[in-house]
Amino acid sequence: EKLTSENDRLAAQIREQLQQHEIFALNFVSSPGSGKTSLLEKTIAALGNSLEIGLIAGDVQTENDAERLTRAGGRMVRPIVTGGACHLDAKMITRVLSEFNLETLDLLFIENVGNLVCPSSFDLGEDMKVVLISTTEGDDKPLKYPGMFRRSSVMVVNKIDLLGTSDFDLERVKKHARQINADLDILELSCRTGDGLDTWLQWLQRRVRKNR
Amino acid sequence: EKLTSENDRLAAQIREQLQQHEIFALNFVSSPGSGKTSLLEKTIAALGNSLEIGLIAGDVQTENDAERLTRAGGRMVRPIVTGGACHLDAKMITRVLSEFNLETLDLLFIENVGNLVCPSSFDLGEDMKVVLISTTEGDDKPLKYPGMFRRSSVMVVNKIDLLGTSDFDLERVKKHARQINADLDILELSCRTGDGLDTWLQWLQRRVRKNR
Numbered sequence: 001e002k003l004t005s006e007n008d009r010l011a012a013q014i015r016e017q018l019q020q021h022e023i024f025a026l027n028f029v030s031s032p033g034s035g036k037t038s039l040l041e042k043t044i045a046a047l048g049n050s051l052e053i054g055l056i057a058g059d060v061q062t063e064n065d066a067e068r069l070t071r072a073g074g075r076m077v078r079p080i081v082t083g084g085a086c087h088l089d090a091k092m093i094t095r096v097l098s099e100f101n102l103e104t105l106d107l108l109f110i111e112n113v114g115n116l117v118c119p120s121s122f123d124l125g126e127d128m129k130v131v132l133i134s135t136t137e138g139d140d141k142p143l144k145y146p147g148m149f150r151r152s153s154v155m156v157v158n159k160i161d162l163l164g165t166s167d168f169d170l171e172r173v174k175k176h177a178r179q180i181n182a183d184l185d186i187l188e189l190s191c192r193t194g195d196g197l198d199t200w201l202q203w204l205q206r207r208v209r210k211n212r
Numbered sequence: 213e214k215l216t217s218e219n220d221r222l223a224a225q226i227r228e229q230l231q232q233h234e235i236f237a238l239n240f241v242s243s244p245g246s247g248k249t250s251l252l253e254k255t256i257a258a259l260g261n262s263l264e265i266g267l268i269a270g271d272v273q274t275e276n277d278a279e280r281l282t283r284a285g286g287r288m289v290r291p292i293v294t295g296g297a298c299h300l301d302a303k304m305i306t307r308v309l310s311e312f313n314l315e316t317l318d319l320l321f322i323e324n325v326g327n328l329v330c331p332s333s334f335d336l337g338e339d340m341k342v343v344l345i346s347t348t349e350g351d352d353k354p355l356k357y358p359g360m361f362r363r364s365s366v367m368v369v370n371k372i373d374l375l376g377t378s379d380f381d382l383e384r385v386k387k388h389a390r391q392i393n394a395d396l397d398i399l400e401l402s403c404r405t406g407d408g409l410d411t412w413l414q415w416l417q418r419r420v421r422k423n424r
């Protein structure tokens with residue numbers, strides 16, 4: 001209880017800082033391997049020249065994702081290696097944020113540790129959470145992990161190129177998600193084929209403009 | 213620290229109880245949606261008539277998996293709904309185990325909450341952990357979640373029917389896994405096509421016999 005309050009205190013400070021600089025911040029969450037890094041790679045490739053994007057990539061071990069984001073063209077990328085914690089917290093973000101030039105940043109993307117449970121309890125000062133679910137992990141996930149879907153503003157269904165390779169039903173996952181959170185925006189795409197990517201980019205750009 | 217010691221105390225009691233009754237116990241762990249329940253459904257279908265199998269299916273919310281296991285023929289199935297905890301613990305197992313007839317059980321299968329981090333820190337009294345990874349979640353998972361792969365005895369690579377739909381490399385995931393844990397048994401299969409299932413069933417039956 002006390003720990004959460006300290007996190008909330010730090011998260012509020014981050015939020016104020018980001019809002020002061022008109023930086024739109026997203027916290028990307030999902031199971032391991034749903035495609036967070038892939039979506040960020042595609043987003044950097046499409047928008048990295050028109051918008052200044054800061055990226056934080058967190059994992060228990062390795063800096064693999066930060067390296068991938070840099071290779072994809074990310075100019076302001078920092079890894080966070082938790083060494084054990086199953087979620088990022090506001091203290092870690094505060095430390096990393098001090099290395100970014102907030103004057104120039106338009107967007108801050110935080111890739112959280114792959115985990116559908118714990119990250120939902122740790123505010124990082126973001127504007128909103130983006131929850132990814134892939135068509136390969138089962139359409140009951142919103143019901144099984146309601147906390148994460150309840151606290152997200154948008155759900156991205158990734159790997160639609162693999163529809164038909166399991167009993168995953170697109171309409172059913174949307175129905176389940178809306179049961180948990182009626183206000184969720186829902187997008188479907190494939191990072192692999194590019195299908196639906198435009199809609200994501202438009203959604204993003206609209207939100208960035210709204211933020212100003 | 214104190215909490216973990218209480219868990220270890222209870223886990224030791226469970227272990228003693230299971231060993232006394234010569235029950236071989238497996239703790240199934242993986243990311244959400246890698247195929248734990250699917251593998252258990254197949255295993256029940258194949259062995260449920262020749263061996264008495266007790267099943268515990270844990271999730272944050274829903275009893276979906278316990279229902280699936282019962283429909284698959286499981287005769288002794290109990291759900292655990294944690295309501296928030298991102299992992300099963302020995303206290304929960306102790307409570308459920310009191311409802312099983314340990315005199316008749318040959319096998320106990322525990323399906324943990326889908327999570328590659330937290331369950332690795334909570335001994336449930338099992339003989340060994342079985343970690344599943346699917347070919348759709350990326351071959352760097354053993355490096356990103358070393359704790360789980362280090363504490364497992366066998367890694368099951370599931371969804372081999374989907375090889376070729378991403379950059380997942382079977383040899384690379386094995387190399388990564390053995391970097392973390394040189395003693396890992398590694399099996400590859402598809403719950404969907406049945407490919408490799410025989411090898412899993414043989415592995416299991418050999419381990420059951422060894423346990424006696």
Ligand SMILES: Nc1nc2c(ncn2[C@@H]2O[C@H](COP(=O)(O)OP(=O)(O)OP(=O)(O)O)[C@@H](O)[C@H]2O)c(=O)[nH]1
Pocket residue numbers: 030031032033034035036037038039065113114158159160161162189190191192193348349350351356377378379380
């Ligand atoms: N078929 C298919 N594969 C995809 C798609 N998007 C990502 N992948 C693959 O899915 C695997 C995981 O993708 P990542 O982008 O690393 O997922 P992630 O959520 O960042 O993973 P973690 O950070 O480790 O939790 C990789 O093998 C990707 O190539 C997609 O749209 N279709």
Ligand SMILES: Nc1nc2c(ncn2[C@@H]2O[C@H](COP(=O)(O)OP(=O)(O)OP(=O)(O)O)[C@@H](O)[C@H]2O)c(=O)[nH]1
Pocket residue numbers: 136137138139144165166167168242243244245246247248249250251277325326370371372373374401402403404405
């Ligand atoms: N293509 C393919 N799909 C599979 C395979 N095994 C399981 N699936 C699908 O993967 C999805 C998840 O399977 P589950 O068995 O529910 O996975 P799980 O690990 O029990 O999921 P949670 O308990 O929710 O973490 C379902 O849509 C299954 O049909 C496989 O070998 N190949």
Ligand SMILES: [Mg+2]
Pocket residue numbers: 036037038065111
């Ligand atoms: Mg990633």
Ligand SMILES: [Mg+2]
Pocket residue numbers: 248249250277323
């Ligand atoms: Mg399951």
Ligand SMILES: [Zn+2]
Pocket residue numbers: 085086087118119298330
């Ligand atoms: Zn946690």
Ligand SMILES: [Zn+2]
Pocket residue numbers: 086118297298299330331
């Ligand atoms: Zn935990």
